[in-house]
Amino acid sequence: PRDVRVYHAFMAKADMKVLWRIANPPQPASFFRELSRGLRDAFIYGEVVGVHLGPLHHPDAVAQLADLLLTHDGMRWSLVTGRYRGTLHVSLRSVTARSNAGNAMKTILGDDHYGGGHRMIAGGQLPVGDDTDEAGWQVVEGEVLQAFLKLRRINLDQAAVYPFRDDA
Numbered sequence: 001p002r003d004v005r006v007y008h009a010f011m012a013k014a015d016m017k018v019l020w021r022i023a024n025p026p027q028p029a030s031f032f033r034e035l036s037r038g039l040r041d042a043f044i045y046g047e048v049v050g051v052h053l054g055p056l057h058h059p060d061a062v063a064q065l066a067d068l069l070l071t072h073d074g075m076r077w078s079l080v081t082g083r084y085r086g087t088l089h090v091s092l093r094s095v096t097a098r099s100n101a102g103n104a105m106k107t108i109l110g111d112d113h114y115g116g117g118h119r120m121i122a123g124g125q126l127p128v129g130d131d132t133d134e135a136g137w138q139v140v141e142g143e144v145l146q147a148f149l150k151l152r153r154i155n156l157d158q159a160a161v162y163p164f165r166d167d168a
Contacts, residue, residue, distance in 0.1 A: 030057040038065045038080070043160035044072075045149055050079035052141045059084040063123060066091035072163070079148050081141050086130035088140055090115070092122040092148070108147040 034053060038061070042051040049069045053061060062082040070078040070093045078093040090109065092101045097119050105122035109115035115124025128140050149156055 028057070031061060034061045034082075035065065035068075038069075039164045041162070042069055042164050043162055044075070045158060045160055046152070046154045047074070047076040048079060048149065048152060048154060049075040049077070049163075050145065051081075052138075052145075053080065053082035054137075056082040056084045056089075059087075059089040062089045063091040066093045069093075070095060077148075077152065079145065081144060083128070083137060086128055086132070088126040088128050088137070088144070090124045090126065090144060092117070092124075094120045096120070104148065104151055107151055108144055 034056060038051045038053050041053075042049060049072050051065065051069065053065065056062070059082060062080050066078045066080040069075070069080065076095050077099075078091075080091045082089050090105065092105050092108075094101050100119055101122035102117035102119070105115040105117055105124045109124045109126055113124065113126050115122065115126075117123055126140065126144070128137060132140075146156055
């Protein structure tokens with residue numbers, strides 16, 4: 001009851017237009033191109049949906065797409081990576097509070113790299129280097145995905161499904 005009273009007291013004073021703009025800021029065209037590419041290239045392994053976004057104009061797209069992909073019916077986890085300024089950004093999401101996405105992130109990135117979070121939401125960064133070529137980036141992205149699939153006991157040999165492509 002006390003929380004409800006406080007909520008109502010603050011809501012009466014809140015500027016809903018400002019809150020809307022904060023929650024839904026204007027996005028540049030590059031955001032929508034990254035979103036489109038992310039949906040087209042999204043893969044599924046068992047109960048995991050994810051995508052490697054590649055080079056980004058802003059690293060927030062990684063977390064935003066992880067949230068969006070997790071809403072796909074039947075998925076229990078989402079894993080999204082993106083490259084920004086020599087660093088691989090990783091977002092991990094789960095649908096259940098019983099999960100420990102934070103510990104999973106620390107496991108897949110290793111002790112030497114920044115990663116953590118909470119039960120359902122985690123993020124991390126893996127320095128790769130500005131001068132890394134495409135093949136190098138793909139190796140690192142593949143290692144992150146394989147580490148997570150292994151942690152979830154998902155067969156690493158099964159083929160990925162690409163559910164959002166026109167030919168799927």
